[in-house]
Amino acid sequence: MRPYDYSRATEPLAAVQAVTTPAPAHVLAPIQYMGGGTNLIDLMKLDVMRPDGVVDIKQVGGETYRQVRQTQDGLRIGAMLTMAELADNALIARDYPVLRDGLWKAASAQLRNMARLGGNVLQRTRCPYFRDVTYRECNKREPGSGCAAQDGHNRIHAVLGGSEQCIATYAGDWGQTLIALDAVVEVLGSAGPRSLRFADLHRKPVNDPHIETTLTPGELITGFLIPGGPWPRSSYVKVRDRESYAFANASAAVALRMEGDVAQEIRIALGGMTTTPWRASRAEAMLRGNRITEEVLWTAAEAEFADARPLEHNAFKVPLGKATLVRGVLETMAMEV
């Protein structure tokens, strides 16, 4: 690991002002925030991330960024809560099970005690070519260098949302549950606070995979807003190579409001096979307001994967992804609420 300066921030604005330098690629930004450090320190050991300074933000904002509360606008969740803290929150378990499931099915108990929610949604891909700097080809690390995964070992890569430039899978789980619930991200920059739709946070890797999010240098995620809840009939299905402590091969976050067999409102998001948290808008449009049967679910799943671009080793994710979508909705319909 390369030497770096470590500092702690408690005042939000001080933190934000310390991190303002643009970088050639997001991953190479010279000053990095550190919450739990579970992703950052790992990537620094691998020499993928090489910050000259690390600003520890675990205590930034004190309790302000560590609250869960219902407001007029919706449920507000502080970004400095750990994954474990929100997963074990009784209100979340009762009213937003999909938010809880997306957390406890991720990582391990130790990592969930360390990782903060704000950092969780920004975690970086597990693409092995991104993580191994002996491969020069990685458009995320080195703009314009190519993508070794296209004809490499691409079993864990995305079948939706990729391009010739990058097919790195978005590795997180909780992001899928946020995009399903139309979450809003609250950020603080040197110019003050702003909010954006969670759906607009991650950028699809079209021409410039090295620019991973729409955040500007120094912007700090301070919280999340979930409008229009509660969603007691909601869940997150995660399919993986082993039953626990593994990244998804396919996942589905589902939230439903049913009137008998009819879906008055339906939200579906997919993960494990997409380059960003993926809202299954096509499938939703075919299902919303309609009677839900397994048959119509399969039809909707077909439509959602119509543009899937499988490669040599990840073609299994297309049928697996469709089945996960169908299963996610069926299991959520069957929940006793």
Add this chain to the structure above:
Amino acid sequence: MKDDFFELSRRGLLSGGVAAASAATVLRAGPAKAQADDAAVNDQPRLQDITLTVNGEQRRMAVDTRMSLSDLLRERLGLRGTKVGCDMGQCGACTVHIDGKRELSCLTPAVAAARREVTTIEGLAGTAGLHPMQQAFIDNDAFQCGYCTPGQIMSAVACVDEGHARTDAEIREYMSGNLCRCAAYPNIVAAINQARSSMERG
């Protein structure tokens, strides 16, 4: 001397103390190529003074910011009970308690543990003898080679304290961050069940 000279505050930034240092490093950092050209400067260790509490005892020392808490425990304090398996946060062998929560000491920079309370396997047993979880691992033969065992035990104690050890399935789920290459898993589950009963009786 206080150990918080590296604290960032708005006042510090505005008055130029920390700000000057930050600006200098920002200018020097730049893209990766510039870093490589500047390797001689960048290879210098950057030391910081920290104070932390380990097994109830306050410790103060200067550490390289790159040093992990696991290396500090093992190499600087001689507490070799904490094991390093993968050194990448994947195996759980380095699990310790930080402010009462199980965390991975290999992914925790020692500087980030400043002013926090760390408990290692060496600090688990009380004056009255082994912790019930340690005894339960012995009683249930919950290890073979033993390398992952300190991490397993630290994780297991926290698992019970968190209330995530109510069923075998829950124990397996909430202990999945501790790998055991000898596959002593059934015995580990049995040990946790045994210890949970005695821990709950207090």
